Structures are given as C-alpha cells and as structure tokens.
Amino acid sequence: MIVFSSDSDFLTIKNILEKNSFKIDLLVSEPPKPSGRGQKLKKNIAHLTAEQSKIITLTPQELDQLSREKIKRALDSSSDKMGFVFSYGKIITKDIIDLFEGKLVNLHPSLLPAYRGATPIQSAILNRDPRTGYSLIKLSQRMDAGDIFYQKSFEITPNDNYQTVFEKIIDDFEKNGIEVLHDISTDEATAMTQDEDKATYTKKIKxxxxxxxxxxxxxxxxxxxxxxxxxxxxxxxxxxxxxxxxxxxxxxxxxxxxxxxxxxxxxxxxxxxxxxxxxxxxxxxxxxxxx
CATH class of the missing domain: 3.10.25.10 (Formyl transferase, C-terminal domain)
Structure with a gap:
C-alpha cells in the first residue's frame, strides 16, 4: 500500500493498517519545513515515524513526473495495489490518481458532501452540529468530491473536542472502515456519488x-x-x-x-x-x- 500523509497521527493509522495485513510500501509526505528561530528544516511526525519504521519515504515539493515514476515502482511491487490518503496536505495530480485504478482511498473526517476541505472536525464543533462522522471516498481530482465507499455518523456531545471526535473516527475505522479497505482491495466494494447540491466547504484556520x-x-x-x-x-x-x-x-x-x-x-x-x-x-x- 502507498500512503499519503503528513499528519501527526500517522502512527495510529500505520498501526491499524499493518495490524490488518496492509503493508506500507511507501509513505508520500510533505517535505521538511523551516522551524524555530534558526529556521532549520524539520521533518513532520509522519516522516519521522516512517523513518523509524524503515518505511521508504518520498517528500517532494510537488508531485512531479519523477514522483510519479517512484510511486508507480512502489505500487507495481505492492501486494494490494492500493493507496490510502490521510491529511496529506498537497494536491495529488490526475496522472498519479490514475495509477491506482480506483483504489486510492481518502479518509475524510466529515459526512461528505458536508465540510469539504482541511478543517472538517473543527468546523462541525464550531457550528455546534449535533452529529458528525467520517467518509471513505475514492480520491478524485476535485477536492473531497469522490464517490463514497463508506460513512459513519456519531453524536457530538458538549464534552467532545477535536481529539475525542478524532478518536471516535479512529475507533470505527479500526472496527469497520478497515473491512471496507479489504473489500476495495478485492473489488467487492461499491461507491455512491456525492450530492453536489449539498456540498459545503471549510475555511482555513488562523x-x-x-x-x-x-x-x-x-x-x-x-x-x-x-x-x-x-x-x-x-x-x-x-x-x-x-x-x-x-x-x-x-x-x-x-x-x-x-x-x-x-x-x-x-x-x-x-x-x-x-x-x-x-x-x-x-x-x-x-x-x-x-x-
């Protein structure tokens, strides 16, 4: 499996995937960024976790032709021919999406088509929504607009914060979402088109x-x-x-x-x-x- 992620919770996702027989052949992550007073380049936590786990890591500024060739080589040698996207942070181009033949799956933490964009958990809590959830979708060129393989909805309580909502998502992904990934890998999953009339979008947080x-x-x-x-x-x-x-x-x-x-x-x-x-x-x- 090829994973696209720059998130600090990559270790959690990695452990769930590996526990369920998905071997990560390559991590594609954001490149190191200047940090601190000295502006020294600092690797993100996903990058560091992959290095510690001896996972090959690709961190291009942009996904160019060379990146595509490296991803294709890793995909050709992988057992499941799948990709998984979780808070990557960069645009994945059509020529790379097409390599996966419909098996590049994005975990998006909202009930799509609501809250497309980078801050869906924060948006649901800020708007005091009674419920939220997550979606497993087929990655498409348009942001968070791909067909939906699976969704799970749950209540947002007054005591819920970003982390507790994220934990609810991860709990269900480990119990149920992972089975959907297995179905996708064996061509047994179906997906439904999103209703564009109901699409909403999040704002960047400052x-x-x-x-x-x-x-x-x-x-x-x-x-x-x-x-x-x-x-x-x-x-x-x-x-x-x-x-x-x-x-x-x-x-x-x-x-x-x-x-x-x-x-x-x-x-x-x-x-x-x-x-x-x-x-x-x-x-x-x-x-x-x-x-």
Whole structure:
C-alpha cells in the first residue's frame, strides 16, 4: 500500500493498517519545513515515524513526473495495489490518481458532501452540529468530491473536542472502515456519488481565530472554540495584553466555567490556582465567565 500523509497521527493509522495485513510500501509526505528561530528544516511526525519504521519515504515539493515514476515502482511491487490518503496536505495530480485504478482511498473526517476541505472536525464543533462522522471516498481530482465507499455518523456531545471526535473516527475505522479497505482491495466494494447540491466547504484556520471575544461570543460559542481548537491553535482570552489559553471548560447555569488554563509561557494549571495570583486580570474576563 502507498500512503499519503503528513499528519501527526500517522502512527495510529500505520498501526491499524499493518495490524490488518496492509503493508506500507511507501509513505508520500510533505517535505521538511523551516522551524524555530534558526529556521532549520524539520521533518513532520509522519516522516519521522516512517523513518523509524524503515518505511521508504518520498517528500517532494510537488508531485512531479519523477514522483510519479517512484510511486508507480512502489505500487507495481505492492501486494494490494492500493493507496490510502490521510491529511496529506498537497494536491495529488490526475496522472498519479490514475495509477491506482480506483483504489486510492481518502479518509475524510466529515459526512461528505458536508465540510469539504482541511478543517472538517473543527468546523462541525464550531457550528455546534449535533452529529458528525467520517467518509471513505475514492480520491478524485476535485477536492473531497469522490464517490463514497463508506460513512459513519456519531453524536457530538458538549464534552467532545477535536481529539475525542478524532478518536471516535479512529475507533470505527479500526472496527469497520478497515473491512471496507479489504473489500476495495478485492473489488467487492461499491461507491455512491456525492450530492453536489449539498456540498459545503471549510475555511482555513488562523491562530487569531482562537480568540474569545467579549462583545461577540457567548458561553456556547466560546466553549465551541475551546473544543474545536483544542489541538491548534487553542482558544484564548486577551486580558490586558496577556494571552490566557483555555484548555478545558464547561457551561453551568448559562456561565462559561473555566477548568484548565495556561498563561502564555507558563504551565497549564487549574483555573482555581490561576485565580489566586491574578485577581487583577480576572476583571478583564467577559461577564459570561464564572469567576
């Protein structure tokens, strides 16, 4: 199997695939990027995981003709002739898609055609949707528009954040989605066309999107930001120029109850501990926050 991924959860996907007899012959991932003050090139976690597991890795700036030739060689020698895409981050061109003859499968964390794009989990939580899920689709040239092999829907609870929703997706993928991959590999799977009239799209998230705004947000919208951005960029208040990151919160009697917070540059702590040494900053919190 050829896997396209640049995601920090690649190890989880790798373990599920290998546990179920899918051997990863090649990882195609984003190239190292400048990082930190020195702007030294840094490999992503998927790349590092593959190297540690002795998996051949291809990290081109763009998928060009040379990349296609290397992917084709790996595909020709693979046992299942399949590809799997999970948060790769780059466009996969038609000439590469065609190599897989309909067996290049994308795991997209939404109930397509809703939330096509890069931030579907965050979008569902931000919009306070009652349910979300994931789709296994045949990769196509158009973004997240391929035919659907499988979907699973589940509830979004008030306590769910990015990570818990992702865990629900992975749990079902390991139990049921992996069987769909086996059916695809043996030409036993069927796929249905997406309804284009129902397609919606996500927006790119910026660090500034995490700010909870006093005159705009409510307890409900603030909690949605906290849960949606629990992985990145984190939700935060600006209190007299000080960034206070909110890691965990809940709602009680129409008030936002802060539970775990972090003053920028310091350690995460219970909000009760933060209150004891920061009485002045508390006066800058919105009225909808329980002090």
């Amino acid at each position: 660090k500034a999107d995490g700010q909870i705004l006093q005159n705009i947000d409510s307890p409900e919208s603030a909690l949605a930001k906290i849960n949606a951005f629990s992985r990145w960029p984190k939700a935060f208040f600006i209190l007299d120029g000080t960034r206070l990151i909110i890691h965990q919160a809940s709602i009680e009697n129409d008030k936002l109850v802060l539970e775990k917070v972090q003053r920028e540059g310091q350690k995460t702590m219970p909000f009760a501990d933060f209150k004891r040494g920061n009485a002045r900053l508390l006066t800058f919190l919105p009225d909808f926050v329980k002090i």
